Amino acid sequence: MSHEDRPASAGMPVGIPAGADAATSVPVGTMTNLAVPAVRLTGITKRYPGVIANSNITFTVRRGSVHALVGENGAGKSTLMKTLYGMHRPDEGVIEIDGKTVNFGSPADAIAAGIGMVHQHFMLADNLTVWENIVLGSEPTSRGGLIRSKQAIATIREIEERYGLEVEPTSLVEYLGVGARQRVEILKVLYRGAKILILDEPTAVLVPQEVDELFDNLRELKREGLTIIFISHKLDEVRDIADDITVIRRGATVGTADPKTVTNRELAEMMVGSELPSPQTSESTVTDRPVLTLTSVGAADPDGRAVLTDISLTIHAGEVLGIAGVEGNGQAELVDAIMGIRPLSAGRIELGDDDITKMSTLRRREAGVGFIPEDRHRQGLILEGTLWENRMLGHQTRRPSSNGWLLTRAAARADTQRIVDEFDVRTPGIEVKASSLSGGNQQKLIVGREMSSNPRLLIAAHPTRGVDVGAQAAVWDHLRHARAEGLAVLLISADLEELIGLSDTITVILRGRLVGKYDPRTVTPQQLGSAMTGADGVGHGSVAAHEKGGSPGTGVGPSGGEPDGPPLGELGRHSQSNDELGRR
Amino acid sequence: MKRLSMRRLLLGAAGPATALVGAAIIIVALLLAAGHNPIDAFVAMGGAFSDPSVVTSAINQTTVFYLSAVAVAIGFKMNLFNIGVDGQYRLAAMVAAAFAGMTAMGSLPGPIRIVLTLLVAMAVGAIWSGIAGWLRVTRGVSEVISTIMLNSISTAIIAFLLTPDMWAIQKGYNVSTRPITAGGQAPNFDIGSGTPLFSMILLGLLVGVAYWFLLNRTVFGFSLRATGMSETAAVASGISVKKMMFYAMLLSGAVAGLVGMPELLNGTAGSYSLNFQTGIGFTGIAIALLGRNHPVGIVFAAALWSFLASSSNALQSVNIPKEMVAIMQGVIVLLVVIAYEIVRRASVVLEQRDVARQLDVAAGSEVAA
Numbered sequence: 040m041s042h043e044d045r046p047a048s049a050g051m052p053v054g055i056p057a058g059a060d061a062a063t064s065v066p067v068g069t070m071t072n073l074a075v076p077a078v079r080l081t082g083i084t085k086r087y088p089g090v091i092a093n094s095n096i097t098f099t100v101r102r103g104s105v106h107a108l109v110g111e112n113g114a115g116k117s118t119l120m121k122t123l124y125g126m127h128r129p130d131e132g133v134i135e136i137d138g139k140t141v142n143f144g145s146p147a148d149a150i151a152a153g154i155g156m157v158h159q160h161f162m163l164a165d166n167l168t169v170w171e172n173i174v175l176g177s178e179p180t181s182r183g184g185l186i187r188s189k190q191a192i193a194t195i196r197e198i199e200e201r202y203g204l205e206v207e208p209t210s211l212v213e214y215l216g217v218g219a220r221q222r223v224e225i226l227k228v229l230y231r232g233a234k235i236l237i238l239d240e241p242t243a244v245l246v247p248q249e250v251d252e253l254f255d256n257l258r259e260l261k262r263e264g265l266t267i268i269f270i271s272h273k274l275d276e277v278r279d280i281a282d283d284i285t286v287i288r289r290g291a292t293v294g295t296a297d298p299k300t301v302t303n304r305e306l307a308e309m310m311v312g313s314e315l316p317s318p319q320t321s322e323s324t325v326t327d328r329p330v331l332t333l334t335s336v337g338a339a340d341p342d343g344r345a346v347l348t349d350i351s352l353t354i355h356a357g358e359v360l361g362i363a364g365v366e367g368n369g370q371a372e373l374v375d376a377i378m379g380i381r382p383l384s385a386g387r388i389e390l391g392d393d394d395i396t397k398m399s400t401l402r403r404r405e406a407g408v409g410f411i412p413e414d415r416h417r418q419g420l421i422l423e424g425t426l427w428e429n430r431m432l433g434h435q436t437r438r439p440s441s442n443g444w445l446l447t448r449a450a451a452r453a454d455t456q457r458i459v460d461e462f463d464v465r466t467p468g469i470e471v472k473a474s475s476l477s478g479g480n481q482q483k484l485i486v487g488r489e490m491s492s493n494p495r496l497l498i499a500a501h502p503t504r505g506v507d508v509g510a511q512a513a514v515w516d517h518l519r520h521a522r523a524e525g526l527a528v529l530l531i532s533a534d535l536e537e538l539i540g541l542s543d544t545i546t547v548i549l550r551g552r553l554v555g556k557y558d559p560r561t562v563t564p565q566q567l568g569s570a571m572t573g574a575d576g577v578g579h580g581s582v583a584a585h586e587k588g589g590s591p592g593t594g595v596g597p598s599g600g601e602p603d604g605p606p607l608g609e610l611g612r613h614s615q616s617n618d619e620l621g622r623r
Numbered sequence: 624m625k626r627l628s629m630r631r632l633l634l635g636a637a638g639p640a641t642a643l644v645g646a647a648i649i650i651v652a653l654l655l656a657a658g659h660n661p662i663d664a665f666v667a668m669g670g671a672f673s674d675p676s677v678v679t680s681a682i683n684q685t686t687v688f689y690l691s692a693v694a695v696a697i698g699f700k701m702n703l704f705n706i707g708v709d710g711q712y713r714l715a716a717m718v719a720a721a722f723a724g725m726t727a728m729g730s731l732p733g734p735i736r737i738v739l740t741l742l743v744a745m746a747v748g749a750i751w752s753g754i755a756g757w758l759r760v761t762r763g764v765s766e767v768i769s770t771i772m773l774n775s776i777s778t779a780i781i782a783f784l785l786t787p788d789m790w791a792i793q794k795g796y797n798v799s800t801r802p803i804t805a806g807g808q809a810p811n812f813d814i815g816s817g818t819p820l821f822s823m824i825l826l827g828l829l830v831g832v833a834y835w836f837l838l839n840r841t842v843f844g845f846s847l848r849a850t851g852m853s854e855t856a857a858v859a860s861g862i863s864v865k866k867m868m869f870y871a872m873l874l875s876g877a878v879a880g881l882v883g884m885p886e887l888l889n890g891t892a893g894s895y896s897l898n899f900q901t902g903i904g905f906t907g908i909a910i911a912l913l914g915r916n917h918p919v920g921i922v923f924a925a926a927l928w929s930f931l932a933s934s935s936n937a938l939q940s941v942n943i944p945k946e947m948v949a950i951m952q953g954v955i956v957l958l959v960v961i962a963y964e965i966v967r968r969a970s971v972v973l974e975q976r977d978v979a980r981q982l983d984v985a986a987g988s989e990v991a992a
Binding site: 378379380399400401402403404405410412414417418419420421422423424428431432433434435436440441443444445446448465466467471472474475476477 | 839840841842843844845846848849852853855856858859860861862863971974975977978
């Protein structure tokens with residue numbers, strides 16, 4: 040897992056910010072040295088214990104271009120970028136910036152050489168303003184040691200104007216949406232004089248409209264002569280924005296591709312060495328037997344603010360109900376409510392014919408609810424525990440884990456071995472600690488465990504987040520299989536393609552309410568994106584809800600809630616909300 | 624798999640071994656700095672055990688330390704820091720002593736009296752720690768704070784109850800509970816060393832086995848460990864964290880209640896007096912750390928602690944202050960904590976490397992195929 044780690048800070052302070060100077064000098068450099076690539080990595084090898092590192096990677100980026108670096112999770116993209124950003128030294132190989140060989144000892148060296156990194160996870164102080172966040176660590180100071188705020192704000196406005204990045208420097212970061220936060224991160228590196236920007240999966244947290252905005256920004260940056268390295272595994276986006284594509288697999292360069300001519304399939308084949316899996320499900324298996332029924336469910340956070348309002352839905356046996364939404368709009372709270380982790384303030388939950396509203400989490404699990412949590416490290420696993428101990432987790436009161444009060448260790452071990460075999464968990468054995476496995480294998484173990492006790496209902500929250508393509512395909516397969524066997528599945532995902540591909544019905548959650556129902560066969564990601572942000576007019580069912588042929592009414596519908604509901608800028612544990620929410 | 628478990632064993636032993644060697648080096652340096660001959664010191668300490676009665680009393684003391692450390696370890700397994708073992712065992716010993724010394728008890732058969740005394744001690748310990756557990760679960764009061772305060776309160780309650788007006792009798796300058804009459808104490812083993820071996824060593828053994836069984840073989844123990852390792856995962860798995868916290872506190876207190884029993888039921892006084900051993904609850908914290916909360920590890924840790932303590936008097940015979948032993952104990956605990964962390968990190972890296980190698984092999988065969 041260490042290769043997935045992000046550094047604690049974006050970089051070291053370096054001298055006086057050179058944002059404006061750097062920008063003006065760039066076009067000149069572009070004219071004179073067009074032939075010299077901005078970045079050239081040759082024969083980069085990095086060995087690590089426990090992860091696929093880089094072996095003999097060669098990677099060349101033209102100046103003034105957007106170069107996409109694609110590959111599965113764990114293919115070595117992050118390791119390579121950490122090398123370029125000076126976070127570690129390569130064991131072998133040469134790094135050239137603008138034709139000059141460099142040797143970075145720390146990110147500070149890389150920043151001094153004009154390299155900036157925009158991390159996937161924002162590193163911003165919510166309680167500071169935009170300009171304060173941008174200058175943090177390289178503040179322009181007067182001789183007396185005071186921060187020259189006017190100068191800083193002026194410099195930032197200049198950069199914003201030059202590159203067409205719109206954020207008000209004096210507003211508090213706390214009130215910004217995801218897209219704006221990302222612009223602040225980009226401004227941070229531009230302020231430090233970056234000419235080469237590394238963007239690590241920048242679209243992972245964005246809805247489609249925000250992605251378009253980001254791409255407009257990137258094109259503007261490119262026009263101004265900056266070089267952008269764009270890390271992603273979303274192939275459509277890569278083909279949209281990139282001028283060049285380099286694919287890496289298992290730590291080695293597989294080749295380059297021309298985004299104008301290459302197809303998704305070709306790219307995917309390069310990435311995984313085989314065909315890209317698709318989340319498509321086959322014909323409907325939806326029955327008319329309701330498994331999970333929520334009636335007017337409401338919940339509040341400890342401060343008494345409503346986080347879920349009037350949620351009614353039904354999932355039938357053999358049906359996958361997908362929930363789309365910008366993170367932090369109540370998805371986590373809904374899962375907690377169904378699992379019995381969060382008390383309800385209103386409403387009723389039924390599993391089959393049984394009212395489980397008052398049941399404990401354990402009783403619900405015993406009644407046949409499987410749970411693939413959104414954060415497997417926090418909720419799904421005991422990282423310090425062995426695989427077979429993790430097999431028992433959540434199933435500790437049932438066979439084969441125990442007879443109720445005594446553990447049946449031999450049976451649990453045997454069943455763990457079965458899961459490892461059947462679900463293709465790559466591990467040297469079942470006695471290793473869960474923390475030693477890669478994310479994809481951890482997830483396969485969890486999926487295997489949750490499918491192993493004949494559940495009636497499966498709650499899958501972001502089941503393929505942060506896992507490689509191989510594991511993703513496996514998880515999809517298992518979900519499809521479970522659906523065919525008559526399991527009811529509640530699927531929550533930020534990956535709209537996954538939602539559309541797997542679901543029988545999709546509903547959108549916005550500010551703790553269900554605001555519309557869509558047929559995955561006809562809906563587009565753009566439509567969902569609009570509904571997710573409330574851009575379609577608060578979303579209350581104003582996008583026609585399509586009734587699926589074979590699907591009896593799922594009971595999900597426009598909640599009819601008033602548009603003047605509680606002004607929840609942020610919901611639940613995620614403080615990030617989208618632009619529209621932020622501005623309210 | 625065999626290789627894995629072998630390595631785990633070696634790594635497990637490497638921690639304490641390096642810590643002990645490191646501690647020895649530091650202690651030698653300290654002794655030299657203080658102008659003492661380290662060889663004299665070690666010879667004197669070792670020589671102390673040529674007297675079999677010193678060995679026997681060290682074993683007896685080991686039992687006491689062991690019980691205290693298990694009480695602390697139960698809390699540690701849940702990430703609960705029960706600093707209150709000290710107050711719990713003193714109050715429990717005092718109340719149990721007063722109970723066992725009651726004249727009404729004289730008419731009951733011996734074994735029943737002993738069992739009743741043990742039960743009373745466990746109940747009092749559990750009630751006392753239960754207060755802290757209850758406060759934690761219902762009001763969110765940190766058990767660290769509440770148990771420290773409960774220690775002081777138990778001292779005050781003991782001072783109040785241990786007066787001739789209440790449950791105590793005056794004996795010269797000492798006050799004590801009414802001594803347990805014949806038959807109410809547990810028999811000792813005479814092993815011909817001059818000092819009898821406490822039969823409560825069997826109680827320690829029983830508690831150790833029960834602790835191991837509970838943790839590793841029961842659903843309750845699994846839930847306890849799971850909660851200790853990841854509270855969020857425990858909640859998602861349907862484990863009621865609050866319930867587990869409360870139960871763990873109760874259990875910790877019940878075992879703490881037993882800490883005073885070897886001295887009460889095997890000791891010569893047969894009563895709780897002003898001379899009753901204090902401070903063992905705090906020693907238990909260090910020993911639990913040293914023994915990594917492991918039922919067998921704690922045995923060795925408790926023995927080391929106890930034997931070091933018993934050799935301290937011998938140091939004085941070669942004009943070295945006996946406080947040197949306290950320094951040794953402190954150095955050992957510090958180094959052990961450091962060594963454990965280093966070993967833990969090393970084993971994580973080794974295991975990840977193993978898994979990666981496994982995957983490489985798998986990948987290689989895929990390519991071949």
